[in-house]
Amino acid sequence: MQYISRLDRPLLRDQALDAIRRAIVAGDLLPGEAIKDVDLAERMGLSRTPVREALTRLAEEGLVESKPHSYTRVTPLDPAAVRDAHQVVQAMHALALRLAVPRLSAEDLAEMRAANGRFKRAMRAGEVAAALDADDEFHAVAVRCCGNFAIAATIQRYTPLVRRLEHQRFSAACGHDSVRMHAQIVDACTAGEAELAARLVEQNWATLEGEIDEA
Structure with a gap:
């Protein structure tokens, strides 16, 4: 049996x-x-x-x-629905990082750096699916460490609505900017600057606004 x-x-x-x-x-x-x-x-x-x-x-x-x-x-792309979902996801990732920074260990920071390295290699190779996976892994560290289940549940609920636009961004040259942004986020986390890290992650997610406007 x-x-x-x-x-x-x-x-x-x-x-x-x-x-x-x-x-x-x-x-x-x-x-x-x-x-x-x-x-x-x-x-x-x-x-x-x-x-x-x-x-x-x-x-x-x-x-x-x-x-x-x-x-x-x-489902056809609905810019209004995508914009609403994007605003929620952006805010939740910023809140997650704000709460997570005091909890992040050296191992967590190393995991974020490693994920950004995989993201950089995937972008250089034009492997969009791998870049999306690495980007998820980067942001997932803060979501896991923040200690708030509602943040994780909200992100999981609304991220699929913005995923198609993420794919479009990472398919374009401008998507490479996220490598630098990720590095700045890790630097802020390492320095224990929670508010700065939260603002930086908001700016990182704000890069999708152009894709929403085009949609």
Whole structure:
């Protein structure tokens, strides 16, 4: 009985969720594009159940929308909704860092520097997905260390709405500016300057405002 297979289903759902989310963020699935769970399941070699569960989660994140007996599609970009989500995410990351700075250890700071190094290499190589992952890892240190579960839950809830614009920014040359900004944030954290670090992370997230205006 120790090898029961019920645990495989959530794993397949999470894998499908990650794959479909990345396809939406990267533009492989375009805003407004119709989605059929049977087609996605066939392409990923899965049954329809984990794909349906993944689409339900993506609908909760705001990346997919559906009308019963009518359609399921990638949510069109709504600049107003994205702007609202961006303001919340920006504020939460600043608050997270403000709370985290007194708690950050040498190991935490080293983790932030290492993540920024991976981000820099990914940007130089034009590997946008890897850059997004490294950027997440950089900011996740403060979110983890701040000690406030509501901050983490809010960031997780609203980040998907701005993810497509992050992808656009990191696909452009201007995205390389974040390497320098990250380094400045780490320097402020190392010096114990919580307010400065919070302002710097706000400025870092403010770089997405141009993408929102274009959207």
